[in-house]
């Protein structure tokens with residue numbers, strides 16, 4: 001049957017129509033007409049007109065016309081681009097529905113590198129031929145000595161001349177004489193093929209059992225979600241390496257995605273992959289250049305990049321045959337994207353694996369409560385690694401009760417921790433002090449009038465950064481020079497920093513231990529991959545005695561000579577404005593376990609000293625008793641009582657407007673229009689904890705629903721029926737992690 005029978009007669013003959021999804025905030029695909037000679041498949045990349053522009057999109061469906069209204073034509077089919085497979089299209093649709101994000105926005109995530117859709121530009125490379133030379137000069141000899149033996153090495157004539165330190169004329173002369181040949185090839189080099197037959201460590205029995213279970217899942221070619229739950233340093237990486245090798249053995253064209261928290265992709269990690277598989281993995285992260293992105297995108301789309309290591313957005317790369325997804329440190333907060341398309345990378349990994357009948361491994365020493373609940377209820381297979389291999393043992397955990405063991409005036413280290421640091425220095429071993437506060441002081445107040453300095457457009461305190469002399473808002477990045485006079489009362493030299501940041505702690509440590517090599521490790525001192533690798537390698541080389549770090553230092557690193565960890569303010573995640581955050585306790589426990597786990601990873605035993613004013617709080621007690629399961633069960637019980645995730649569903653709605661009145665009005669209109677539904681509670685609206693952000697006034701609602709409610713569908717329907725002024729923004733966050 002034709003789609004539009006009643007108008008068929010007037011509109012004349014049949015033709016092909018492509019429904020094209022465009023990478024912009026649009027909920028559905030638009031129809032375009034195809035020229036008769038255009039050959040197009042569903043999933044093809046095409047360019048189409050949109051207003052005065054040409055836009056690249058993906059063919060979402062094909063049907064026969066005629067259409068009820070006149071259609072514009074598809075302009076071009078991008079032949080060099082890979083087809084977007086059915087499973088990726090399903091993923092775009094499903095994730096868009098789940099996250100209440102327009103489909104076009106989800107597609108935009110899949111198209112991060114537009115020029116990767118075109119054929120790779122080419123370059124001319126030179127290489128040595130077998131032909132003999134009539135005349136050799138010293139300059140020519142220099143060139144021949146270093147000229148590559150094949151075009152694959154990708155050396156241009158200019159590069160060869162530069163390396164040989166001769167003029168390009170010399171190289172050209174050798175080309176003319178036939179001693180060098182030229183070959184034109186794509187600029188974007190393929191990634192090396194990983195070798196699945198290289199051997200890793202001899203695994204312990206426990207590791208081997210874990211590896212066997214993962215390999216079996218991979219071979220089944222079915223959807224298998226697995227929690228790989230192993231204490232820090234138990235060899236989770238080695239175990240999932242076996243699964244990667246098995247995926248490559250099972251299907252020679254298999255692709256594997258390893259997701260890591262953004263900052264964890266260090267030189268050390270890269271080398272580990274390279275050593276194990278004989279080829280560097282493709283890397284996808286926010287620091288990559290346009291050129292690197294283009295290469296990775298194209299090679300993944302062509303199926304040639306087989307092992308991809310990346311941050312959460314790598315999930316949207318154009319995989320052709322994704323067989324295995326590993327989410328390392330699956331509990332990590334950085335898998336949640338809070339701006340733009342709001343999504344939880346771990347959850348979408350499971351969804352993606354489900355759609356593609358693949359294995360997904362969630363690895364952690366401190367799994368999230370959601371994942372543990374799934375394992376307890378039998379939805380995920382649960383593999384445990386309880387021991388560190390070899391001589392390495394878990395660190396001893398000691399508490400420093402700050403009420404009984406207070407630091408000196410204006411200092412932050414308890415005598416217990418100071419003594420331990422001293423012992424470690426004497427023994428020539430390294431220490432890590434963990435304090436999750438960047439800068440010098442988290443608050444700046446005026447001694448004269450008591451004013452706390454705030455960012456001009458955001459309701460948040462400014463942090464003093466003494467190395468740069470700036471006051472910085474960590475939410476928006478706003479910064480200003482620290483003023484000499486109080487901006488409020490004008491008093492001179494009256495501004496003082498309150499509370500400790502890592503810079504201030506470094507000042508204290510340098511004062512205590514003169515001559516010790518102290519370094520600060522935070523996103524301010526590791527601003528790019530070079531700085532990050534610099535700090536890590538100085539730690540590895542033993543050039544640092546005491547490292548003072550934020551979260552960035554807590555995760556993943558393997559420092560063999562690090563034997564003491566001090567958590568300077570273990571309670572910081574539990575106090576302050578975070579009372580309404582349902583994960584505050586869980587996160588505190590996870591971070592403290594992770595940071596303690598940095599100690600004693602090789603043959604030297606380690607210890608962790610936890611400074612706390614709340615020694616009886618469950619997260620601290622659980623850490624001390626090394627009893628994660630007790631703590632998580634306690635947390636689970638309280639979430640179950642409140643009907644919070646994973647026992648119920650939660651969503652946050654933030655409504656923002658240009659002024660306070662408009663925000664109140666819009667929030668009231670929005671909440672009045674809530675659809676009736678059983679099993680749904682609506683809390684608020686109330687001013688959000690950060691009531692003003694970048695000049696916009698924010699009101700927040702929390703929506704809790706029973707597990708059987710499709711909260712995404714409920715929210716989408718709700719938003720659909722409310723008409724608000726165009727200056728009002730509504731943001732929906734399913735399973736929120738940030739409650740600001």
Ligand code: ADP
Nearest residue numbers: 201202203204231232233234235236237238389
């Ligand atoms: P996790 O990912 O659980 O923190 P890793 O896989 O990083 O643990 O292992 C911790 C350290 O122990 C690494 O240096 C790793 O090379 C080493 N290791 C793991 N398993 C073995 C083994 N079976 N034999 C020798 N060394 C191992």
